[in-house]
Amino acid sequence: MELSPGQTGAAGRARAALGRVAGDVESLLEAEREQLPLWIPAALGAGIAAWFALPRAVEWAALILASAGISLAALAMGRGGRAARAAAIAAGCVALGAALIWARAERVAAPVLGRPMVATFTARVVDLDRLPARGAVRLVLAPERGEGGLPPRFRLSVDEENMADGVAPGARIRVRARLVPPPTAAVPGAYDFAPVAWFQRIGATGRALDPVVLEAPAVADWRTRLASWRIGLSRHIQAALPDAEGGIAAALATGDTGAIPEDDNEAMRRAGLAHLLSVSGLHLTAVVGATMVMALRLLALWPGLALRAPLVLIAAAAGALAGIAYTLMTGAEVPTVRSCVAALLVLLGIALGRDAMTLRLVAAGALVVMLLWPEAVIGPSFQLSFAAIIAIVALGDQPLVRARLAAREGEGRGRRIARALAGLLLTGLVVEAALAPIALYHFHRAGLYGALANIVAIPLTTFVVMPLEAGALLLDAIGLGGPLWWLAGQGLRLLLGLAHLVAAMPGASAMLPAMPGGAFALVVGGGLWLALWRTRLRRWGLAPLILGMAWAAVAPVPALLVTGDGRHMAMRTADGRVALLRARVGDYVQDMFGELAGTDETALAFETLPGALCNADLCAATIRRGGRNWRLLATRSAYPVAIGALVRACREADIVVSDRRLPRTCTPRWLKADRPFLARTGGLAIDLDRGLVRTVAERAGEHPWTATNPENEMTAARLPARPSAHQ
Template structure:
C-alpha cells in the first residue's frame, strides 16, 4: 500500500492563507450586510434599475453569443450567491440583492431580445419605386409641413409578405378621404429606414425595426381610392382630429397650434420656428403630453368630483368619496391618454397618476420612488426599446428628480416651516419652485446633450415661469373653454387661452434669443452617459450621507464630457456629403444647404453653431467640377483631403496620381484599387460596411456608425441610402 507524504509547512501555510481569505471575505460581507440593513433607502426601485440594466446590456453587446454569455454569467452569479449564503440567516439582504438583481437583469436582456425577434421587420433591400395596394392603418396630419403622414399595410410583390410602410402625402393630394380603413392604390418612392447619418445621429432604422416598419417614402402622382374608409371611422383618431381642428378654429395663430397640442396631443400644426424656440428655451417638454398635463387633468377631475359629490349628503354618508373620486380621476386620465396617442411619457404619467390615486384612496403615501419604479417597469415590460429613447429617459429623470428632491430631509424641513407671514411663505414656495427647476435641468442636461447635442443655460428660469403658467392657467382655461363650448359661450375663455399661450411663446422666444442660450456639444461617449445615469440613480435612490457618493461618477462623467473631442471631419454613410470643422469654428460642407436635415445633423455632431460655408468657397480648398482638395491644419502637420463632388468618372491614371498625394479620399462611389491615399479611402465600398464616419485627425482615429450596431436586426452592412 502506498503511503501519501505528510503535507508539511507548505500545506500549513496554504491552509492559513485560505483561512485568512475566508475571514476577510466574511468581514467584508458583514459590512455589506450591515450597510444594507442600516440604509434607509427603498429597495424595490433597484429591481426596476436591474431590469433597465439588462435591456441596456442587450443593446450595448454586439452579437447573440455575447447576449447568451451575459445571461449565463448573470445566472451563475445568482446561483453562486445562493450557494454561498443561501442557508445563512444573517445574510438576508445580501442574499436578496445578489440573487434577485442578476435574475431581473437577465430577464430584461431576454425580454428585449424576445421582442426584437417577434416584432422586428426587415427593411426593403434598396430604394425603389413601386405601385402599392395598401390599407391605411394610421393617419397623422402635419399642416406645418404641408403634408399628411400615412401608415400603410401593404403586401410585398416579391415574396408576398405583409409589411408596414410610412408615406408622406402632400396636403394638396389629400382631400381628407385618406383615413383609417381606406384601401388605396398608389405609386411611391420607397427607402429603407435610414441608419444614423454619422456616429451619434438619430437612428431611424432602430426605431422602425421595433415599430415593424419596413420602408418610408413619398407619393408619386395621385392616389386611387379603391375602397372608401368606413363612414364613422375609428373613434379615437377621428375625435382627436376633430378636437384639434376645433381648438385651432377658436384660437388663432401659434397659440392655437399649441392649444391643440395640449388638448389633443396633435403637434402637427406647430411651426418649426415655434418648435425651435421652445426647444432652445428648455420648454419643449411642455409640448409633449406628459406628467404635467396628465397630472393637471387627473388632479382637477379628482378635486372637482370630490367637492361636487360632497354636496350630496345621501351619497357622502354611504360611499367612501375619495375612492369614488379616484375612480373618476382615473377614468379621466386613461381617456386623455388614449385620446392623445398613448405615447411613452403619457403612458408613464397615466400609470403614475393611477398609482397616486390608488395610494390616496387607500390612505398611503402618494408620491414615492417606488410608485415611479412600478410605472417604469410596466412601460419597459411592454416597450423595452423605449429605454433608449429620449422621451422615456427625460420623463422619468424629471419625475425622479422631483420626488427625490422633495423627499429629502433638508427639503422637507425647508417646506415644513410654519407660523410665518404669507409673504415669507410665498417666498419660500417660490424658492422651492426655482430649486426644483434647477434640479430638473441638472437631471435632464446630460440626456439632452447625449441625444440632441445641445444644452440650454436659461431653462430653469424659463421653466419657473412657464410651468405654473401652463399648469394653473392654460390647461384649466382650455378645459373650461371646451366645457363652455357645449352651450356655445366659450369665446371669452378662448381669448384668455390665447393670451396665456402667447405669453408662453414670448417667454420661449425671449429666453432662446439670449446670448449663449444654447450651446452645441459633440457626441457624448456611452461610458460618459452611463456614469451620469449611475450617479443620478445613486443620488436619487439612497438616503442619508451615503447618497453623496453618487457625486463621484457624476464628477468623473463631467470631466469626460469636458474632454470629449470634436471630430475634424464627418462623412455621411452614402459618401455624398462631408463636413470639415476649421480652426475658426466654421463648418465647411461639401454639398447641401444650411437648414437641411443632413447639414443640421452635421452641424450638431461637429458642435458648430457658427457659420456654414460650402467647401468650394474656402480659401484652403481648390475645387474642380468633380473633386475638391482641402488642406486641413492639425497639431504639428497639415492634412490633405480629396473629396468627390459627384459621380462623374475621370481617367484612372489621373485619379491614382491625385490619391497618392493626399492623406484621405472621400467619395460617394466606388474607387479603383489604384487609388491609394496615405491613410484612409472612404469610398462607397468602405462606407457600405461602416456607415457614416467621424474622423479625428490628430488622434489618427476613425469612429464609424457600425462600431455601435453589432448584429442587431436593424443594421445590415450592404449599402442603404435611406431617409427620414
C-alpha cells in the same frame, strides 16, 4: 503543505479584514433595506441597455449567461446574507432585461424593404398625422394583399395639396410613391431611425409622387371614429386659435404638434420648454388632478353621500377614467401610455391609503413600462420623464428640504409665497440638472435657463391655459367659447414670448459633441445612486457622476464626419465651426453636423478653408491634426473625372471620400471611403488626432434591424491600420 506561523497569521488577518468589510456592507444594506427594491427596475434597465450597446449575438448570450451565473453563485455562496441576496437579484434582473429585449426584438420581427423602389399600390391607412407647419401629412399604411415586394407596414409622407379629402384611419387609398428602407444613422452619434422602425414594425419609409386617390372610405368602428374625432378636434382648435397659438393648443388637447411652426419649436427647445409640447406626465397630472378635485367638490355637496361613500376612492376612479380618456384622445402614443400607467399606479396608491407619490410607485411604473415596452429604455422620452419624477420625489424625501420648505404656523402670506417660489426654483434647478445629461446625450444641447423659464411656463400652462382651453371646448357646444379662446390665446402668446425671450439670451443653451456611451452610463449610474439611497452610502454616487461628466467634457471630437452615402462630409475647424463639402444641403444635414460638432454657428463652405482647392467636381485640402499634415480629397458631383488626374490626386492624398465607386488604381495613403466601403461601414467619424475611425456598423452590429436590410449591409469593414507618423 503546512503553512508557517507567519503565513497563518497573514491569512487570518486577511480573513478578519474581509469579515469586517462584509459586516460593514451588511450594516449599510440593513440601513437601506427599504430602498433595495428600487434597484430592481434599474438592474432590469441596465440589462436592456447593455443588449443595445453590445453589437454581437455572442456577446448578448455571454451577458445573459454571466449575469445568471453571478446570480446563482451569489445565492450559493452568500449563506443568507442581505448583500448576497441583493447581488443575486440584481444580476438576475440584468440577465432578465437582456433576455427580455432580445425576445421582444425577435417577436416584433417583420419584413423590411430590401432596396429603394417606386411603386403604385393600394393600401389601408393605419394611422394619419397632419403636419400643417410642414405642409405635409404622414401616413402609416398597410398594403392590400397581392401588392408584391412591399412590407406589411410602412410610413409615407404626402404633400397637403396631394392629399385626397376624406382620408382617415381605416380608409383604402391608391398612390404612387418612392419607398426606401428605414434609414440608419447618417453618421456615428446621429439619430438612428432603424431600431425605432423595427419595434414599430415599419418596413419602409417614403414620399408620395402623385396625388392620393381615395378608393374606399374608412369602415366606421370605434377606432376610426376616435381617430376622426381627434382630427376634427385638432382642426376645430386651430380654427379657433390661428398661427402657433392654435398649434400649441391642439398639441395640449390632442397631442398633434404638426401645426407648430419650426421657429417656435426651436425656441421652445432652446428655452427648455419643449416638454410642454408633447403630452406627458405633466399634462396627465393636470387632467387627472383637476378631475379628482372637481369630483370631490361636487360629491361633497351631498352630505349624506359624503358621510356614507368613500369619496376619495370615487374621485380616484373618476381621475383614472379621465386619464385613460385623455390618453386615447391624444392618440395613445407609447410615451403617453407610459405616463398614464404611472398615473394609474399613483391613483391606486391613493385608493389604498398610501402616499400619493413615492419612489416605490415610480419604480413600479418604470417596471411595468420595461416589461411591456423594454425598447423604451433607450429612448429620450422614457429617460427624461422618469429622470424628472425621480429627481422631484427624491428631493422631496430629503428631511432638510422638507423642513426648509414646510409651511409655518402663523406665517404671513408673503413668506408663504416666497417659500413656495423658492421650492419651485429649487425643484426646477434639480430637475434641470437631472435632465441636462440626457438632453446632451440625445440632442447634444441643453437649456441653461430652463429652470427659470419653467417657473413661469409650467404654472401658466397647467393652471391657466389648459383650464381655459377645456372651458372653451365645453362652451363651444352652445357657441359661447369665444371669450375663453381669446384668454387662452393670450396665455399661449405669453408662453411663446417667454420661449423666444429665453432662447435669444446669450448662452441660452449649452452644446456638446456626441457624448460617449460609457460617460453617459457613469452619469446615469451616479445620478441613480444619489437619488435612490438615503444614508451616507449615497455620497459614493458623486464619483461616477463627476467621472462621467469629466469624460464627456474631454472626449475627443472627430475632425471629419462622412455620411453613409458619401455625399456629405463635414470638417470641424480649429475654432469649433463646421465646413461642409457641398454648399447646397438641407437644414437637417446642416443641423445634424452642427450638433455632432457641438456648435450652432452657420456652416462654412469647404473651399473657404485655408489650404483648400475646389472645383465643381473635386475638393482637395490640407489640414494639420495630430502633429502632422493630412491631405484630403473628395468628389462632389456625379460627373466623370479624368482617370489619370484622379489616380494622381488619390496617390497624393491620405483620405479620399466619394459617393461613387472609385477605380482600383485610386490608392490613397490611408483611407479610401468610396461607395462600396461606405455600404459596409455606414457613416464615418474620423479622429485625425489619434488616427481612428468609428463607423455606424460598429454600433449596429448584429441587431435584427441591420441584418434584414441588404441595402445597408452594415458588416464590419476592414479598417486601415492607424497611420504612422512618417506617412
